[in-house]
Amino acid sequence: MTEIVITGIGATTPLGGDLSSTWANLLAGKSGVVRLTDEWFAELPVQIAAVAAVDPSERIDRVKARRLDRSTQLALVAAEEAWTDAGFDWETGADSQVDPETLLVSLASGIGGLHSLLNNWDAQRDKGYRRVSPFTIPMLMANAPASNVGIQIHAKAGIHTPVSACASSNEAISLAIDQLRLGRAEVAVVGGTEATIHPLPLAAFGQMQALSRRNDEPERASRPWDRGRDGFVMGEGSAVMVIETLEHALARGAKIYGTLAGSGISADSHDIVQPDPSGGGQSSAMRKALKNAGLTPADINHVNAHGTSTPQGDVTEAGSIRAALGADADHAVVTSTKSMTGHLLGGAGALETVATVMALHDRMVPPTINLEDPEPDLGIDIAANVARPLPDGDLAALNNSFGFGGANVAVVVTNANQTR
Amino acid sequence: MATTEEIRAQLAELVNEVAGVPVEDVQLDKSFVDDLDVDSLAMVEILVGCEEKFGVTIPDEESKNLKTVGDAVAYVEAHS
Numbered sequence: 431m432t433e434i435v436i437t438g439i440g441a442t443t444p445l446g447g448d449l450s451s452t453w454a455n456l457l458a459g460k461s462g463v464v465r466l467t468d469e470w471f472a473e474l475p476v477q478i479a480a481v482a483a484v485d486p487s488e489r490i491d492r493v494k495a496r497r498l499d500r501s502t503q504l505a506l507v508a509a510e511e512a513w514t515d516a517g518f519d520w521e522t523g524a525d526s527q528v529d530p531e532t533l534l535v536s537l538a539s540g541i542g543g544l545h546s547l548l549n550n551w552d553a554q555r556d557k558g559y560r561r562v563s564p565f566t567i568p569m570l571m572a573n574a575p576a577s578n579v580g581i582q583i584h585a586k587a588g589i590h591t592p593v594s595a596c597a598s599s600n601e602a603i604s605l606a607i608d609q610l611r612l613g614r615a616e617v618a619v620v621g622g623t624e625a626t627i628h629p630l631p632l633a634a635f636g637q638m639q640a641l642s643r644r645n646d647e648p649e650r651a652s653r654p655w656d657r658g659r660d661g662f663v664m665g666e667g668s669a670v671m672v673i674e675t676l677e678h679a680l681a682r683g684a685k686i687y688g689t690l691a692g693s694g695i696s697a698d699s700h701d702i703v704q705p706d707p708s709g710g711g712q713s714s715a716m717r718k719a720l721k722n723a724g725l726t727p728a729d730i731n732h733v734n735a736h737g738t739s740t741p742q743g744d745v746t747e748a749g750s751i752r753a754a755l756g757a758d759a760d761h762a763v764v765t766s767t768k769s770m771t772g773h774l775l776g777g778a779g780a781l782e783t784v785a786t787v788m789a790l791h792d793r794m795v796p797p798t799i800n801l802e803d804p805e806p807d808l809g810i811d812i813a814a815n816v817a818r819p820l821p822d823g824d825l826a827a828l829n830n831s832f833g834f835g836g837a838n839v840a841v842v843v844t845n846a847n848q849t850r
Numbered sequence: 851m852a853t854t855e856e857i858r859a860q861l862a863e864l865v866n867e868v869a870g871v872p873v874e875d876v877q878l879d880k881s882f883v884d885d886l887d888v889d890s891l892a893m894v895e896i897l898v899g900c901e902e903k904f905g906v907t908i909p910d911e912e913s914k915n916l917k918t919v920g921d922a923v924a925y926v927e928a929h930s
Contacts, residue, residue, distance in 0.1 A: 491870070492870070493867075493868070493869060493870030496868075560898050560901065561898065563895065564891040564892075564894040564895060565891055565895075
């Protein structure tokens with residue numbers, strides 16, 4: 431089967447405006463969660479979120495930025511870093527090392543251009559329809575981030591935006607793996623983005639009792655598997671990878687971070703928001719991913735869990751990891767980087783796949799912070815509060831993402847083909 | 851009543867804000883599309899901006915006649 435390697439990475443997150451700062455802060459156990467101070471949050475029960483460390487509009491030409499939703503701005507910043515890191519030219523987009531007909535984009539958002547949608551409705555309601563920007567639709571549509579990245583780099587093999595709520599960007603990665611294996615492309619830009627820190631989603635998720643209300647201790651609010659957890663913390667940001675067939679990467683002498691070895695998808699078909707409490711759908715996705723990668727539970731050293739810090743979700747996932755890996759879960763170091771980044775919704779899978787790739791690359795698993803009073807008998811080995819080293823030799827890891835609607839997507843990363 | 855040059859200068863600021871065209875390029879004889887590279891959606895924003903700035907109403911069917919900076923300035927002068 432065609433091997434697929436990662437040759438470029440970019441990220442702009444609550445922990446930093448690029449990959450290196452994000453990764454350093456993940457390993458150091460820093461929280462990106464802050465108290466929101468705008469006056470319109472004051473009446474909300476939830477007043478905390480993980481805001482992007484660097485405002486993306488600072489990094490994009492002013493005239494261009496006013497036509498782009500914040501979610502697209504974040505995606506462009508991360509994509510530029512990834513594309514440049516892979517050795518390609520961003521400004522001209524066209525690059526002699528890549529045939530546009532073999533280049534695709536698969537980049538997801540869970541919710542889409544929320545700020546553009548709501549801001550233009552505010553303008554219409556308050557000042558009339560003439561104040562609605564003619565750019566509203568191309569700003570709010572869910573495929574706007576992927577399409578703007580694709581236009582910049584002249585991707586002509588297809589531009590995809592799978593939408594499966596908080597599993598969206600893992601699904602985007604899975605889709606790209608399939609497309610490369612089918613020979614429909616040789617290079618893909620994959621990832622996810624989200625920008626939904628606005629009073630409406632905070633109110634709406636809050637009404638579901640899904641969000642932490644630890645407003646007075648933002649840095650301690652996201653605490654997966656801790657008994658004091660009370661919901662997830664919304665985060666914003668984007669992570670993007672350049673991936674390509676091993677053959678294509680070797681032919682151009684690209685540096686290689688690791689290998690995307692496979693993926694698995696399942697659907698709970700149980701409830702629109704609650705995971706199947708048996709965890710059967712989740713463990714099915716992990717098993718399918720391992721089979722797809724040609725690996726067994728014994729090969730897995732690390733799991734980047736979905737781990738959102740919700741009372742039920744964390745316990746269900748611990749059980750599903752144990753069910754998928756069996757006794758081999760004893761030697762898999764589990765973490766939830768959402769303890770630091772908050773939950774990037776449709777961007778989460780991409781950011782956490784990046785964290786998984788970097789964990790294998792540097793042989794160091796970022797911690798799950800705030801794990802002061804763990805749930806008993808979880809049956810998994812969590813990197814509690816401090817980063818955990820991984821052994822020498824071959825490494826393999828799973829990254830889980832689960833979404834409302836019952837979508838479960840697991841991606842397998844290995845350090846095979848890593849040349850540095 | 852603003853002079854032609856005052857209207858042109860304010861319009862130039864608007865075109866710069868919306869489309870990034872240097873203000874000194876926004877002269878009366880210039881075509882928005884052919885000379886200043888203003889696309890159709892940006893043009894809508896510019897005309898709505900004119901309505902706000904100059905207190906005029908520019909119906910959609912009129913907007914297609916405003917091809918040059920001079921056309922827009924003349925429309926504003928005639929209707930404000």
